[in-house]
Amino acid sequence: MAPHPPQSRPSTGPDPAAIDTSRRPFVLIWEVTQACELACDHCRADAQPARHPDELTTSEGKRLLDQTREFGPGQLVVLSGGDPLARPDLVELIEYGTSRGLRMTLTPSGTSSLTPETVHRLSDAGVTRLAVSLDGATPSTHDTFRGENGSFEETVRAARAARDAGLPIQINTTVCAQTVDELPALRDLVDELDAVLWSVFFLVPVGRGRILESISPDRAESVMEWLSDVSKDAPFGVKTTEAPFYRRVAIQHRRDASGSPSSDGIGRRLGITAGDGFAFVSHTGELYPSGFLPKSAGSVRDGGLVERYRESELFQSLRDRDALRGKCGVCEYRHVCGGSRSRAYAHTDDPLASDPLCAYVPEGYDGKMPSDQASGD
Incomplete structure (x- = not known):
């Protein structure tokens, strides 16, 4: 079979600062599957080796992408998991979303399936950014956390392949008691890999993450201050996930927490929290404010994504600060x-x-x- 021609990616999305988060999310995450080869200690999805029989089908997934397009042109979509590469129709879904004017990004797992050839296929299909996870700066620390020998090398290899393909890379890192001391070395690795953004996720005790130990509030504050200092000189953007008080720390340090390099292709903005600029669709079609806040506003299998995001009592309450x-x-x-x-x-x-x-x-x-x-x- 001849390879698919490269897709025409949406050149730009809406100005992040102009997005009315009561009307559309800054980012919509679709958990396309919970299947994954890894058994990571922190896994929100409590991922399993096999795909769930009630996952959204290919046609249902395309209808979901059609609904997502109703938010407006250039809507940012993250295909997540589990490991999205466990779905054989992944490239087809990326191509379809790209053809509908969506900005399609991907968070694959660092497994043997994430080969340089796969990275190039994903780029040709229209992916605008690849986000990979590094929770340790060495094979020993990362692989222990991820529960799979070789995950570190496979993840780094994929990041370099993306760089070679001209595909922007985002590095995701989980912060908990087990990983926090790795952060300075990880900062150097993020730089070495030419990432455009370092997304630092502060543990929420859901899924398998319930067994991990969070850092203390005082330690979190010192990490935020350190991240604010890193952001002053780093050639990559810095953002936090599930730790929006980084914005407060950055303001107190007279820093702008919304900036990221122009090559980022996505941009940043302040004020994004679960249900307010952020939405999550599970592998079975349930709409949540976040994958870490498993409280459903209903199923989107038969429509209603836009209405539920805008009008459900759950989402409206989360937008009322x-x-x-x-x-x-x-x-x-x-x-x-x-x-x-x-x-x-x-x-x-x-x-x-x-x-x-x-x-x-x-x-x-x-x-x-x-x-x-x-x-x-």
Whole structure:
């Protein structure tokens, strides 16, 4: 069979600063499968070796991409998993989304399937960015965390193949007690791999991640300050995932937390949290505010993606920063931060509660602390 010709990628998306997050997400993640060869300690999806029999089919996936296009041209879509490469129709879905004017990006797992040839096929299909995960700066530390020998080398090889193909690379790193000391060496590796963005994810205890130990709020604050310093001189952008108080730290350090290099192709913006500029569709079609906040606004198998994002009570409540409770609710930074709604939900079953990882206490606040809420005191 002749190879597919390279797809015409959408040249640009909407201005991130101009996106009304009550009307459309900055990013929509579709978990195309939960199947994966790896058994990572932190896996949100609690991934399994085999594909789930009730995954969205190819035709259902294309209908989902059609619905996503209704948000407007240039909508950013991340195909996630599990390992998206476990789906044999992945290239077909990427090509279809690209043909519909969507900006298609991908977060594959670092397995033997992620060969340089595969990377080039994904680029030809229209992928605009490849995001790979490095949670340790050496084969020993990364492979232990990922539960698979060879994952580090395969991930680095894929990142270099993407660079050779002219495909922008994003590096994702999980921060927990097991990985936090690796961050300085990882910063150097992100630079060496010519990544355009380092996305630093602060652990939320869901899926297999429940067995891992989070860092303390004080340690998280010091990591944020360090990341803010890194962002001053790094040739790549720095963002945090499920730690929006990085924006507060950056503002306090007189830094702009929304910047990233022009070659990024996606851009950044402030104020994105679960349900507010962010949406997640599960492998079976459930719409969640985030993959780390598994509270459903309903199934999109038969339509309704746009309406549910805009009009569901769950999503509307998450966009109302004045409805937040505890110290998040009175914090002067709540409109640029808002706290991790996913972590609040994981600890308290209340997505509007305070983020227990944030050490900042607003001046004059004397109410319950997140540790009190989490413990039920």
